[in-house]
Amino acid sequence: xxxxxxxxxxxxxxxxxxxxxxxxxxxxxxxxxxxxxxxxxxxxxxxxxxxxxxxxxxxxxxxxxxxxxxxxxxxxxxxxxxxxxxxxxxxxxxxxxxxxxxxxxxxxxxxxxxxxxxxxxxxxxxxxxxxxxxxxxxxxxxxxxxxxxxxxxxxxxxxxxxxxxxxxxxxxxxxxxxxxxxxxxxxxxxxxxxxxxxxxxxxxxxxxxxxxxxxxxxxxxxxxxxxxxxxxxxxxxxxxx
Amino acid sequence: xxxxxxxxxxxxxxxxxxxxxxxxxxxxxxxxxxxxxxxxxxxxxxxxxxxxxxxxxxxxxxxxxxxxxxxxxxxxxxxxxxxxxxxxxxxxxxxxxxxxxxxxxxxxxxxxxxxxxxxxxxxxxxxxxxxxxxxxxxxxxxxxxxxxxxxxxxxxxxxxxxxxxxxxxxxxxxxxxxxxxxxxxxxxxxxxxxxxxxxxxxxxxxxxxxxxxxxxxxxxxxxxxxxxxxxxxxxxxxxxx
Numbered sequence: 145x146x147x148x149x150x151x152x153x154x155x156x157x158x159x160x161x162x163x164x165x166x167x168x169x170x171x172x173x174x175x176x177x178x179x180x181x182x183x184x185x186x187x188x189x190x191x192x193x194x195x196x197x198x199x200x201x202x203x204x205x206x207x208x209x210x211x212x213x214x215x216x217x218x219x220x221x222x223x224x225x226x227x228x229x230x231x232x233x234x235x236x237x238x239x240x241x242x243x244x245x246x247x248x249x250x251x252x253x254x255x256x257x258x259x260x261x262x263x264x265x266x267x268x269x270x271x272x273x274x275x276x277x278x279x280x281x282x283x284x285x286x287x288x289x290x291x292x293x294x295x296x297x298x299x300x301x302x303x304x305x306x307x308x309x310x311x312x313x314x315x316x317x318x319x320x321x322x323x324x325x326x327x328x329x330x331x332x333x334x335x336x337x338x339x340x341x342x343x344x345x346x347x348x349x350x351x352x353x354x355x356x357x358x359x360x361x362x363x364x365x366x367x368x369x370x371x372x373x374x375x376x377x378x379x380x381x382x383x384x385x
Numbered sequence: 386x387x388x389x390x391x392x393x394x395x396x397x398x399x400x401x402x403x404x405x406x407x408x409x410x411x412x413x414x415x416x417x418x419x420x421x422x423x424x425x426x427x428x429x430x431x432x433x434x435x436x437x438x439x440x441x442x443x444x445x446x447x448x449x450x451x452x453x454x455x456x457x458x459x460x461x462x463x464x465x466x467x468x469x470x471x472x473x474x475x476x477x478x479x480x481x482x483x484x485x486x487x488x489x490x491x492x493x494x495x496x497x498x499x500x501x502x503x504x505x506x507x508x509x510x511x512x513x514x515x516x517x518x519x520x521x522x523x524x525x526x527x528x529x530x531x532x533x534x535x536x537x538x539x540x541x542x543x544x545x546x547x548x549x550x551x552x553x554x555x556x557x558x559x560x561x562x563x564x565x566x567x568x569x570x571x572x573x574x575x576x577x578x579x580x581x582x583x584x585x586x587x588x589x590x591x592x593x594x595x596x597x598x599x600x601x602x603x604x605x606x607x608x609x610x611x612x613x614x615x616x617x618x619x620x621x622x623x624x625x626x
Binding site: 221360365368382 | 488524600624
């Protein structure tokens, strides 16, 4: 495999030996205006499913450009079949959750509206762009899909055989425990800062395939809880083992 | 125990039944100017070792005030004897590491200067204030001490019988494994974004009591690695079990 380039770019084109990739105005501005690259320089590209490729800049213009794939520089690494469900919080911390979930390896990120969710305005296009940027910066080859916000009750109705790891601050103090077979589809649900409502908690308690876990005796913010829960899942049932 | 108040204030005074607490100008401005509290209102106070107390505002002025302790509202919760050692990074992410370490439960936070540390200017007073604020906001009763920055070689010389969990991105891909007796003193070392130098890695490899762990097959940023490492340690050897 080729050496890995420092500049990484997510593209929507298919990648393969000799494949050319046209650049849009934003990509051209970034590569040639901001990063000051020129014809002949190398960058890394990935599209979310063909691995990372070393590519040469074949044409460079103000609003357009062309890359040519030279060789595979890192194999495709798909995450386990894990979704992260979270109740949207303040902008900075929501961005943070998307960034961390992308780094740590999830397949899908779903904003969930609960009885105590404060912020209902979620700009999915912005969060999706944030996931792309996180993958570009951290060497990832996969970009999780950021789904449209969905109400918790509807989401639970549609889970089918997906197991649910559910973190609730009302459980603080009980021991964390997580088990199951590897390879099964899972989702991690991070509650809102105010916790779940009593009806929501009852529904979660009745749900087949729901595993409640504790994240220790301290109260964690939602963004901290997301990273801690992803760590427990990935190291126990995911691809960290 | 008393109900817990929503406003929480770290103070330097001893706390106990009937104890009065003089407020400095900054605390008075926060309570009476920003939070608009008045004589008779209740707040929660903690000093890092006497638990959380419910206190009544006894006097309120523009630049001064007095609180009176009414009763214990949460017991003192000290963290395990765990230190977090990290190579300082960009301001926002350094702040984040201090906030998360405070939330998750460490006794001491030590900025470490390594061969590849980029940012050597660390304002300890600012980071210490950040740890206080994180404890105030997350219901904590303990505030970790933020130590002066120290060179890695010197720190390793002075570790004595403290065990070291050491996370290095060169280990990405090997299985995480962590074991030991509960209650022993430990430190978690998070390397700089550029990794450790070869001499540093050799020194760490030779160190008695050093346990290298992997945080999965993906490259994690230093701040993500800190939260993931704290989660693995706390759930395996700490007080989350």
